[in-house]
Amino acid sequence: MNRRLFRKVKNGVFLLLSMIATMIGLACLAAILWTLISHGFAGMSSHLFTQMTPPPGSQGGLLNAIYGSAVMTLLGILIGSPIGVLAGTYLAEYGRNSKLSTAIRFINDVLLSAPSIIIGLFVYEIVVVRMGHFSAIAGALALAILAIPVTLRTTEDMLNLVPIGMKDSSAALGAYPWRTTLSVLYPAARSGIVTGLLLAIARISGETAPLLFTALNNQFWSTNLNAPMANLPVVIFQFALSPYKEWQDLAWAGALIITVTILVLSISARVLLAMLQNERGSGR
Amino acid sequence: MAIIDPRHAAKQLIYERIFRSATLSAAVLVLLILGGVAVSLVRGAWPALSHFGFSFVSREIWNPVTDQFGALAPIYGTVVTSAIAMLLAVPAGFGIALFLTEMCPPLLKRPIGVAVELLAAVPSIIFGIWGLFVLAPVLQRHVQPWLIAHLGHAPFIGGLFKGPPYGIGILTAGVVLAIMVLPFIAATMRDVFDTVPPMLKESGYGLGATTWEVIWNVVVPHSRVGIVGGIMLGLGRALGETMAVTFVIGNAHRISSSLLAPGTTISSAIANEFTEAVGDLYTSSLIALGLLLFFITFTVIAAAQAMLRRLERRGAAGL
Numbered sequence: 001m002n003r004r005l006f007r008k009v010k011n012g013v014f015l016l017l018s019m020i021a022t023m024i025g026l027a028c029l030a031a032i033l034w035t036l037i038s039h040g041f042a043g044m045s046s047h048l049f050t051q052m053t054p055p056p057g058s059q060g061g062l063l064n065a066i067y068g069s070a071v072m073t074l075l076g077i078l079i080g081s082p083i084g085v086l087a088g089t090y091l092a093e094y095g096r097n098s099k100l101s102t103a104i105r106f107i108n109d110v111l112l113s114a115p116s117i118i119i120g121l122f123v124y125e126i127v128v129v130r131m132g133h134f135s136a137i138a139g140a141l142a143l144a145i146l147a148i149p150v151t152l153r154t155t156e157d158m159l160n161l162v163p164i165g166m167k168d169s170s171a172a173l174g175a176y177p178w179r180t181t182l183s184v185l186y187p188a189a190r191s192g193i194v195t196g197l198l199l200a201i202a203r204i205s206g207e208t209a210p211l212l213f214t215a216l217n218n219q220f221w222s223t224n225l226n227a228p229m230a231n232l233p234v235v236i237f238q239f240a241l242s243p244y245k246e247w248q249d250l251a252w253a254g255a256l257i258i259t260v261t262i263l264v265l266s267i268s269a270r271v272l273l274a275m276l277q278n279e280r281g282s283g284r
Numbered sequence: 285m286a287i288i289d290p291r292h293a294a295k296q297l298i299y300e301r302i303f304r305s306a307t308l309s310a311a312v313l314v315l316l317i318l319g320g321v322a323v324s325l326v327r328g329a330w331p332a333l334s335h336f337g338f339s340f341v342s343r344e345i346w347n348p349v350t351d352q353f354g355a356l357a358p359i360y361g362t363v364v365t366s367a368i369a370m371l372l373a374v375p376a377g378f379g380i381a382l383f384l385t386e387m388c389p390p391l392l393k394r395p396i397g398v399a400v401e402l403l404a405a406v407p408s409i410i411f412g413i414w415g416l417f418v419l420a421p422v423l424q425r426h427v428q429p430w431l432i433a434h435l436g437h438a439p440f441i442g443g444l445f446k447g448p449p450y451g452i453g454i455l456t457a458g459v460v461l462a463i464m465v466l467p468f469i470a471a472t473m474r475d476v477f478d479t480v481p482p483m484l485k486e487s488g489y490g491l492g493a494t495t496w497e498v499i500w501n502v503v504v505p506h507s508r509v510g511i512v513g514g515i516m517l518g519l520g521r522a523l524g525e526t527m528a529v530t531f532v533i534g535n536a537h538r539i540s541s542s543l544l545a546p547g548t549t550i551s552s553a554i555a556n557e558f559t560e561a562v563g564d565l566y567t568s569s570l571i572a573l574g575l576l577l578f579f580i581t582f583t584v585i586a587a588a589q590a591m592l593r594r595l596e597r598r599g600a601a602g603l
Contacts, residue, residue, distance in 0.1 A: 021379025086310035115524025178303035206407025
């Protein structure tokens with residue numbers, strides 16, 4: 001009897017602990033979001049989207065930083081995602097079980113969780129040192145390298161989900177694999193591949209470390225890709241650590257903008273994926 | 285009968301070759317990137333490594349004025365902050381995974397799972413700014429004084445909790461890291477727990493085992509490899525995490541016995557000093573730090589991936 005009670009109590013204690021752990025995890029998310037919203041809205045103003053980052057001690061906005069982040073993220077995706085999609089296609093369609101593919105899959109998973117600051121150092125060494133100065137294009141390249149593993153992984157997974165019959169039908173019509181891939185597989189896996197792109201954008205738009213010594217920062221409006229360019233993460237980094245109230249407010253506002261963007265992207269990716277799965281489920 | 289135009293067929297073959305080589309070169313590029321990272325880091329780090337030799341990793345000194353650099357303090361900071369993070373995040377992540385797979389009402393399973401995954405999507409700079417302005421003051425006012433009062437005089441571990449409560453420092457960085465890696469560990473463990481065949485669990489329950497006994501004696505042994513893989517994946521993240529740590533570590537190049545004191549980590553030293561580094565030896569020393577970080581994280585992540593892969597293969601074979 002005693003032993004039975006002990007087992008019951010032990011069970012209850014551990015289950016309670018795991019409930020508490022879950023609550024702590026959720027509380028952290030809530031606390032972070034709450035801080036961002038309360039501080040971020042305080043820093044919001046009509047100048048935010050119309051004015052440049054100010055000198056210390058005066059009012060201003062984040063226009064140049066928002067523009068810079070958008071440009072570099074877009075460029076990063078434009079460079080990185082085609083490589084990721086093509087490489088994912090190779091893994092799913094051509095070299096499915098080859099030794100090379102196994103190695104690439106492994107290296108890709110390592111790159112997926114490798115520290116982004118290392119990628120920053122790499123781009124600094126091969127681009128910034130060669131060119132002799134920091135530039136937006138170097139920042140975009142660093143982001144592109146970070147986008148490749150995400151798109152590669154999702155593309156391969158999504159192509160593998162396409163029913164084999166579709167591929168066979170296309171082949172039976174005499175189509176070469178390239179035609180099958182472009183006209184049958186890509187359309188069939190379209191929403192999955194788009195999900196990968198959204199996840200990649202979410203991943204790179206908040207990255208700070210690789211931009212620190214590639215794009216650096218710029219106090220002024222600049223559209224020159226060959227020069228340092230302002231961007232939200234680095235501006236947040238500099239402004240948050242500064243002693244000036246105006247700069248700190250702007251940092252919070254910037255943090256809110258980035259987080260909302262990323263959460264919206266991640267949630268849409270998830271919704272898209274759920275829709276895809278429903279479609280598949282009912283199509284059977 | 286179909287009419288096959290030989291010119292058309294030849295053109296198709298050329299397109300096929302072009303497309304195939306395009307995909308192949310994109311795939312090979314992934315390998316080249318990793319190789320390029322290793323080569324360029326070694327090249328950038330070479331001046332410092334050849335100048336200091338082995339003493340680069342064994343000395344604590346970090347003095348840009350006299351051009352003396354040693355990596356011991358950042359290595360120590362990286363290892364200790366990651367250890368604190370794992371100490372806190374592994375049990376919590378295990379608890380969350382357990383809750384999600386065994387206890388959670390089905391209605392809540394998805395929302396809570398998504399919330400945990402969203403925590404993983406929050407960029408690290410947000411954790412940094414939150415850690416500096418919200419978490420550090422809380423720790424300074426409420427947690428650290430308690431630690432100093434109650435554990436500061438304890439035998440053996442007392443030295444870890446001595447000194448004034450700065451708020452920022454090694455301990456705070458460890459806590460922020462723990463919150464950051466928690467979703468990764470929880471999500472991996474949940475996925476691993478989900479691979480345990482229901483029949484095994486039902487057999488446990490059929491013998492009259494409690495939920496905890498089924499988890500500890502059936503689920504955990506069955507998914508051991510995956511659990512360790514998930515933990516190491518989280519560890520890889522913690523070791524390389526930059527921005528969140530840079531905000532709250534205090535950036536002091538010294539090894540202090542107390543966890544409450546400011547310190548530095550490999551990644552935060554690079555983030556803080558790289559753009560301001562003057563002199564080839566200084567820059568090269570920072571790149572050498574990057575090389576060290578690259579090797580450490582590469583080893584940890586590669587081991588984690590190898591373990592998770594083994595599990596996947598076993599799962600596939602069991603079907």
